[in-house]
Amino acid sequence: MSIDDAYEVQRVLSSGPGGRTEVVAIDGFGPYLRKKIPSSLVDRRVWTALSECSSLRLPHVVATYETPDEFVVVCDFVPGDTLHEIVSARGRLPVSEAVRIALDVCEAVEELHRRGIAHCDISPRNVLVAADGAHLIDLGIARPLGTEPSSESPHFGTHGFAAPEQYGFAPVDERTDVCAMAHLLGYMLTGLEPGDAYRAVLTDESVVPAPLRAVIERGSAFEPSARFQTIRDFAHAVDEGSKGAFSQAASRVGTSSCENLGASGVIGDEDDSCNGSAASSGGRGRAKKRRTAIVAVSCIAAILTALGAISYATLPNVLGAGAAGHDGGSGNQTKGGQSSSYEVPPIDGGAPGAADESPLEEGFSESAAAFSKEDLVVVESSWHMSNGYISYVVALRNASKDAVVDYPAFSIVGRDSEGKxxxxxxxxxxxxxxxxxxxxxxxxxxxxxxxxxxxxxPIAPDEYQVHRARSEGAVFRVTDVSATTDTFGEVVFVGEAIWEAGEKGEDATSDILVTVVLRDDAGEMVGGVMTLASCPERGVPVAFQTLGEDVPDYASIEAYAYAW
Structure with missing residues (x-):
């Protein structure tokens, strides 16, 4: 009996002109993944290079052998579902999940490129999502970088995901896989394979955030020279684009209130009935792409107008013109990336980051909540330049003893050396x-x-944003925070958050915001990183992980979590 016959086929995963993929076992060992490739299509240099790869995101080769007509590769089997199966069952994926999968696959692709190999078939059916993340499988048509297309050895890839040069226009190289990765990210965010419907949804900012759409469009450009030139460049752009997308999402925290009134829930759409008199504010928010805006406050104002509670008015002017002394309030100004702060003592001896835990007074009316515009204070901040943008961390405090502020806001104003x-x-x-x-x-x-x-x-809130606290706000504690690096050498922070006390607001989402604050030896803030995580059950920790970032040198780490 030949070695080929010794394997017991348990399941056929795929079969086509490019080969057959099976789940197999042998002598009670397994399962393994077996790929049978027609001899005319195989490039043995690919499998030699793969056997030298160390990335856990790529197949681990157990054995190779040949039959008269086929080249056969046996790899470790990783249990999981293909990306195609996941998206078919669930529809489009959340931004955070799509980005995480994309970065995992980029890690695998970069390892192949380091070994001189282009995968040439990055597609939903060739990405396996397992418990430890995403894996790139099926190197059946992979080729050495620079390989010219030929009729004897075509490598067309999967329609919709394959780069144009794979159809005979040019040799395959790193940019070939960049193109497929861009289409793959677009597929995850839209839930559609590339085509007319896909292109229409891709331009909808309520589905695909503008910063990530820009990455997808550049990465999938027809001309290879117009794309990102390396998979590392693409991965970095995805990472940065996700941060811009997060900023956009943060500006839309009023969406749930719109949904409660039966509107579309997409703040800034032309036909969103929540816009009302706030339509111009929504339009500016769309035009700003990755810019953050005060759209949420505008939406809430329009909602309350519809309810007859108030008449909408524009927000008051920013408090003061500089860092020092605006009507007795506190402010913050930093120059050249240095941080400075104006000390605001804790209320009633409480910790600076904690809410006032004094019991609520019975019969206290919301309208009687005492709040002065000086009660909204920026207590400290820091910023530095990162990839052309201001990367900042700010501590915004509500110094009132009894008033809640819904949708508090602050402005970020950059000036040149002349103060312009x-x-x-x-x-x-x-x-x-x-x-x-x-x-x-x-x-x-x-x-x-x-x-x-x-x-x-800080921006002074309007009256409708201020009311008496109905209950103690949710209190979350963050523990076991530590730093590590990802495959691109950027810093990642991990830890756990636990819901200890209090109640989330009725309009809060099912997520929590986690902010990691970095300080130097003197205790000054030098940077910050944030992410969203699922809200934990009471007393049950939930893990979180930030995306990789280039961070400034720091001496200590703090982390905070809030209902979002």
């Missing part, structure tokens, strides 16, 4: 409970101009 404004935008947060400080990290700026100084200024 070179960038200005606003960031909205979900809610600040009495005495609570929220640490928030994101990006700002134009991407083209480097400011000399950056001001972080």
């Amino acid at each position: 404004i070179v960038s200005s935008e606003e960031q909205v947060l979900p809610r600040l409970n009495p005495g609570e400080t929220m640490y928030f990290s994101s990006i700002a700026g134009t991407g083209t101009v480097t400011p000399r100084s950056v001001d972080f200024l």
Whole structure:
């Protein structure tokens, strides 16, 4: 009996002109993954290179052998579902999940490129999602970088995902796989294979955030020279684009309130009935792409107008014109990336990051909540330039003893050496409970101009945003925070968050915001990183992981979590 017959076929995964993929066992051992490739299509250099690869995201070759007509490769079997099966069952994936899978696959592709191999068939059926992340499988038509297409050895790839040069236009190289990766990311975000319907959905910012759409469009350009030139460049752009997408999502925290009124739930759409008198604010938010905006506050204002509670008015002007002294309030200004803060003492002796835990007074009306515009304070901040943008971390405090502020906001104003404004935008947060400080990290700026100084200024809330606390706000504790590096050498922070006390607001999502704050030896903030994680059950920790980032040198780590 030949070695080929010794394997017991348990399941056939795929079969076609490019070969047959099976789940097999032998002598009670297995399961294994067996790929049978027609001899005329195989390039043995690929499998030699694969056997030298160390990435856990690629198949581990157990054995190879040949039959008269086929080259056969046996690999370790990784249990999981293909990306095609997952998207077919669930529809489009959340941004965070799609980005994580894309970066896992990029790790595998970079290892192949390092060994001089182009995969040539990155597609949903060739990405396996397992418990430890995504794996890139099936190198049946992989070729050495620079291989010219030929009629004797075609490598067309999967229609819709394969780069144009695979159809005979040019040799395959790293940019061939970049093109397929861009289509793969678009597939995960839209739930559609590339085509007319896919292109229409790709331009819908309520589905695909503009920063990631720009990455997809550049990565899948027809001309290879217009794409990202390496898979590392593409992965970095995906990482940065996801941060821009997160900033956009943070500006839309009022969506759930729109949905409660039966609107489309997409803030900024032309036909969104929540826009009302706030339509111009929504339009500006769409035009800003990765910029953060005050769209959520505008949406809430329109909702309350519809309910007859208030008449909409524009937000008051930013408090003051600089860091020092605006009507007795506190502010913050940083120059050249250095941080500075104006000390705000804890309320009633409480910790700076904790909410006032004094019991609520019986019979206290919401309208009687005492709140002054000086109660919204930026207590500390820091910024530095990263890839042309302002990367910042800010601590915004509600110094009131009894008033909750819904959708508090602050502005980020960049100035040049002469004090001229070179960038200005606003960031909205979900809610600040009495005495609570929220640490928030994101990006700002134009991407083209480097400011000399950056001001972080609180925006006075309108009356409808302020009310008496109905219950104690949710309190989350973050533990076991540590730093590591990803395959691209960028810093990743991991840890756990636990819901200890209090209640989430009725309009909160099912997520929590986790912000990691970095400080130097003197205790000054030097940077920050944030991510979203699923809200834990009470008393049950939930793990979180940030995306990889280039961070400044730091001496200590703090982490905070908030209802989102």
